[in-house]
Amino acid sequence: MDLKTVTYLIVGATFLLYIGIAIWSRASSTKDFYIAGGGVHPVANGMATAADWMSAASFISMAGLIAFMGYGGSVFLMGWTGGYVLLAMLLAPYLRKFGKFTVPEFIGERYYSNAARIVAVLCLIIISVTYVIGQMKGVGVAFSRFLEVSYGTGLMVGMLIVFIYAVLGGMKGITYTQIAQYCVLIFAYTIPAIFISLTLTGNPIPQLGLGDTMTGTNTYLLDKLDQVVTELGFAEYTTEKRLSTLNMFAYTMSLMIGTAGLPHVIIRFFTVPKVKDARSSAGWALVFIAILYTTAPAVAGMARLNLIETIEPNPGDHLVYDERPDWFKNWETTGLLKFEDKNNDGRIQMSADTTDNEMVKIDRDIMVLANPEIAQLPNWVIALVAAGGLAAALSTAAGLLLAISSAISHDLIKGVFIPDINEKAELLASRIAMAVAIGLAGYLGYNPPDFAAGTVALAFGLAASSLFPALMMGIFSKNINKQGAIAGMIAGITVTLLYVFQHKGIMFVQSTSFLGDMKANWFLGIEPNAFGFVGAIINFTVAAIVTRMTGKPPVEVQELVEYIRVPSGVSRAQDH
Template sequence: MDLKTLTYIVVGMTFALYLGIAFWARAGSTKEFYVAGGGVHPVANGMATAADWMSAASFISMAGLIAFMGYGGSVFLMGWTGGYVILAMLLAPYLRKYGKFTVPEFIGDRYYSKVARVVAVVCLIICSTTYVIGQMKGVGVAFSRFLEVKYEVGLLIGMVIVFMYAVLGGMKGITYTQIAQYVVLIFAYTIPAIFISMNLTGNPLPQLGLGSTMSGSDVYLLDRLDQVVTELGFAEYTTSVRGNTFNMFMYTLSLMIGTAGLPHVIIRFFTVPTVKDARSSAGWALVFIAILYTTAPAVAGMARLNLHETIKPMGGENLVYEERPQWFKNWEKTGLLEFEDKNGDGRIQYSANKATSEMVTVDQDIMVLANPEIAKLPHWVIALVAAGGLAAALSTAAGLLLAISSAISHDLLKGVIAPDINEKTELLASRIAMAVAICGAGYLGYNPPDFAAGTVALAFGLAASSIFPALMMGIFSKGINKEGAVAGMIAGITVTLLYVFQHKGIMFVPGTEFLGGMPENWFLGVEPNAFGAVGAAINFAVAYTVSRVTQAPPIEVQELVEHIRVPSGVAAAQDH
């Protein structure tokens, strides 16, 4: 069976599964729409959270980023997984104990202000909208290659699929759909990695294969990779850093606190029955995430080695363009891989020197999807990868769109504009808001803003600079008042956005090299995608300063903060 037909069958079967689950688990109340009824098992919620969080960025882009950045790509591994530790320890249990549906609802109640709630909604929409652009691109890229349709058609199909299961099922439908999507994406990611690790090193575990010797040789895979990339003029794979050490630190920190502040992830912890289950599901999510994240470095390193050795084996001649393999031709059709014969010799010259390199475009997003083809794996494995990439993009897109729609219907409409509407009207408003959000996301997918390079990392930076500090101070500081919280959120996200837009023309695209050093007008050498950590510091500073010169929060609010932090039963035990 040819690849195209097999891909249609595999992807079609997974879509049928998602829609069937959505119909079975359709929401009948606002509680089911927002938090799946609050009765999801922690293991199931951990799996759904992993799928929600491991977006197209994790599945499609991350290994590609690491492949081209080498050691510098560790910012994504450390930042995103480290953020989950913060989330599990410092946020999820306390927010679940408070027991509200959404992040803006918590912020509005904690800071006793509708203005704070509205500002949180605006921040949430900005962060989630920025993030969803990357998911829509992932859907378009996967469809355009494997279903051999135009990018626009692939994006439209993805929008229809998300519309059907997200609008129908709400959080309840999304939760059980995401469990299925996790199973699909994790098999799609690990099975090719096992095949490729066996081919290159003879070790079936990619995590160990990365540190093993090459098959039939005493040369270690990473040593071979360093030799290959340096021979072509690229930085050594195992020692290259991202810009400078401080920039790497700030980027990692921004990703960490941004992860802990992303609203579509936090809302998942309202779906479990108890506070203990919230902490447990965060732990399970980390386990499920670790399976992919410990595999990603191996996928990245092996993909980079396969790509270079296909075009120019060590000690051999450059590949003749007319003899290029089929995978090369397939990706040329997408425009994500482009060759220009600059010297007219008919061979593909590939090097770090952009003036002479004839590989004028090698989009890092193709690495995970192209790797099975480069390694000549069976067609069913390649089809499975296509289904996995789509599952990753669709699962996160659904979670983001639910966060956006619930912010509009529950926090703005029910919480501020029309508090007396009944549950049926609110549920209808939620579904309408979801439909509008999907149309808006589709528009941004067709017409991405000019700062779209690195939008996923930018979304984490925006969450880090706005939502994360408000949550942390709301839980751990009784002295922060409504004026401080509102001023802090506005200052943090405004400074971050201004910095990003100021430098949008020279934003560092992951996978490329700095030419001529770091741009002089970057603040302490911090790139725009890493500026969220600076924005967070400004948020904290402004909130504390304003709170000190304005009226303290009411006593009942300070008691609420104390109640959120103290474990159930402790106060009663202390009274005896």
């Protein structure tokens, strides 16, 4: 059976599964729509959280970026994984104990201000819309290759699927759909990795295969990779930094605290019955996440090695263009892979020198999807990877869109403008807001500003500079008042956005020379996608200064902070 047919069958089966779950778990109340009724089992919630958090950036783009950035790409692994631990330990249990539906609702009540709630909603929308663009890019890339449709058509199909199960089911439908999507994406990610690791090293465990010797030789895989990239003029794979140590630190911290401030992940912890269940589901989610995140470096290294050895079998022995393999031709038709014969010799020359390099475009987002084709794995494996990439993108897109619709319907309409709205009308408003958000996401996703992971990194920076400090201070400081919180959020996100657009950081540039030109104008050499860490420092500082100038919050608010922090059973505090 040909690849296209197999892909349609596997992807179609998964889509039918998602739609069936959505119909089965249709939300009938606002509690179902916002927090899945509040009764999700911790293990199930951990699996859904993992799917919600592991987006197209994790599945499709992260390994692609590591494949080309090498050691410098470790910022994504360290930042995103460390950030989840930070979220699980410092924020999730306390927010669950507070017992509300959304992040803006917590901020509005903790800072006793509708103005603070509105600012939090605006920050949430900016973050979530930026993030969802990356998911739409992932959907378009996967569809355009494996279903042989245009990027735009792929987006439309993806939007339709999300519309059906997110608008119908709300958080209840999304939760159970994400459990299925996690199963799909994790099998899709690990099975090809096992095949390729066996082929290259004879070791069936990819995490160990990355540090093992190549089959039939005494050469370690990473040593071989360093050799082939340096022969083409690139820096060593295992030692190349992302610009500088300071920039890597800032990038890692931006991703880390940005993760802890992501509203669509935080609301997942409101879906479990008790506070201890929030802690338990956080632990399970970390286990499920670790399976993919420990596999990603192996996928990245092996994909880069396979790509180079296909195009440059030996140093100076360039592949004849007319003899290029089928996978090369297939990805060329998508426009995501492009060759230009600069010296008219009919051969493909790959080089770090941009004037000589004839592989003028290798979209980083294709590496995970193309890897099984390059390795000549069976069609069902290739089709499974396509289904996994779509599952990762759609699961996170649904969570983000729910966060946006909840912010609009629950925090703005009910929380501020129409407090006495009935539940039926609020549920309708939520669904309308979701539909509008899906349309906006598709429109912006049609012309994405970056690679999936680059766009997502920007979203993490915005979360780091706006919501994370407000949440941290709201839980661990009794003294921060509403004026300080509002000023801090506005200052943090404004400075970050201005820096991004001033230095065109919305583009995750590939050209080393262009990076050098831009770096001259960067603050301490920190690239814009990493500036969220600086924005967070500004947020904390402004909030502290303004609070000092305007006085402490009311006594009842200070008591609320004490209540949130004291474990249930120790004092009068009990789980909601």
